[in-house]
Amino acid sequence: MDNYFNEELEAENIEDDDASTYLSIGDLMSGLVMFFSLLFITTLLQIAEKDAPKRVVIGEIVGQMKKNNINVKVNPETGDVSIQESILFSQGSSELKPRGKTFLSKFIPVYSGVIFSQPEFATEVSRVVVEGHTSSEGSEEVNLQLSLKRSASVSKYIFSQMKFSTRNSLKRKFLAAGRGEIEADKTRNNPGDRKVVFRLQFRSDEFIEKYRKDSNLSEKRIYLKQKQ
Numbered sequence: 182m183d184n185y186f187n188e189e190l191e192a193e194n195i196e197d198d199d200a201s202t203y204l205s206i207g208d209l210m211s212g213l214v215m216f217f218s219l220l221f222i223t224t225l226l227q228i229a230e231k232d233a234p235k236r237v238v239i240g241e242i243v244g245q246m247k248k249n250n251i252n253v254k255v256n257p258e259t260g261d262v263s264i265q266e267s268i269l270f271s272q273g274s275s276e277l278k279p280r281g282k283t284f285l286s287k288f289i290p291v292y293s294g295v296i297f298s299q300p301e302f303a304t305e306v307s308r309v310v311v312e313g314h315t316s317s318e319g320s321e322e323v324n325l326q327l328s329l330k331r332s333a334s335v336s337k338y339i340f341s342q343m344k345f346s347t348r349n350s351l352k353r354k355f356l357a358a359g360r361g362e363i364e365a366d367k368t369r370n371n372p373g374d375r376k377v378v379f380r381l382q383f384r385s386d387e388f389i390e391k392y393r394k395d396s397n398l399s400e401k402r403i404y405l406k407q408k409q
Contacts, residue, residue: 234305235260235383241295241302249291259380262292266375275330277338285338290345292379296354297347308382310356311335316374317365329359335377 239260246253246262254263266272269281277285297303313328313335336357340348365374 234301235385238295238302238305238381238383241298242292245291245295249287251288251291253288260383261381262379264288264377264379265373266377269335269377270331272375273327275327275334277334282338282342285335286343289339289343289351290347293345293347293351296381297350303350305384306354306381307384308356309351309354310358310380310382312378312380313359313361314364314374314376314378315362316370316372317362317367318370321362325359325361327359328361329357331377332357332359 239255239257242260242262243255243257245251246255255261256263264284268284269277271278295302296306296309311332313331315324315328317324336355340352340355360378362374365371
């Protein structure tokens with residue numbers, strides 16, 4: 182009989198210990214969920230705060246293009262300004278047309294003027310990239326060379342032929358690049374793919390990218406720790 186009661190007491194003690202263990206793990210998991218929820222909310226607020234100047238810059242570019250009757254396509258999310266090939270170049274050529282020079286002489290002072298109109302705008306924009314783009318017609322190598330020559334022609338004209346108040350400031354942030362047919366429709370020859378794009382790189386995007394990399398690294402560390 183004594184053995185029976187002793188075994189029963191031991192069983193109850195084991196159950197109590199298991200219940201305590203489950204409770205501790207439950208509390209720990211609840212605490213972790215709350216911690217990561219707060220961290221996520223804090224990060225979202227930081228991203229929104231960092232992203233605000235970018236939105237203002239893009240909005241100002243859109244507004245100034247309309248105000249000055251400059252016919253370009255502006256992506257409201259990225260701020261990319263697309264200029265069709267027919268405005269700047271003849272097909273297959275990297276030499277600026279007179280019409281293209283006239284267009285740049287009107288567009289660039291306004292575009293650059295927005296970027297450097299306020300110190301916070303100039304700080305937010307880390308790089309201004311002019312990209313040449315082609316359609317998928319022709320060979321990939323030829324298209325890549327053509328796109329690079331076109332962006333170089335645009336850059337050369339802006340900084341050797343044009344005079345505007347923010348030229349030196351723009352030059353320090355400026356980069357010419359050729360994208361060839363990378364973003365072109367591979368199924369057909371689409372004239373809309375032949376264009377020059379002015380693309381802004383923002384410091385807030387660099388922050389978001391760094392956060393994503395740090396987050397991925399943290400996830401890997403947690404995973405590796407769990408695996409160990």
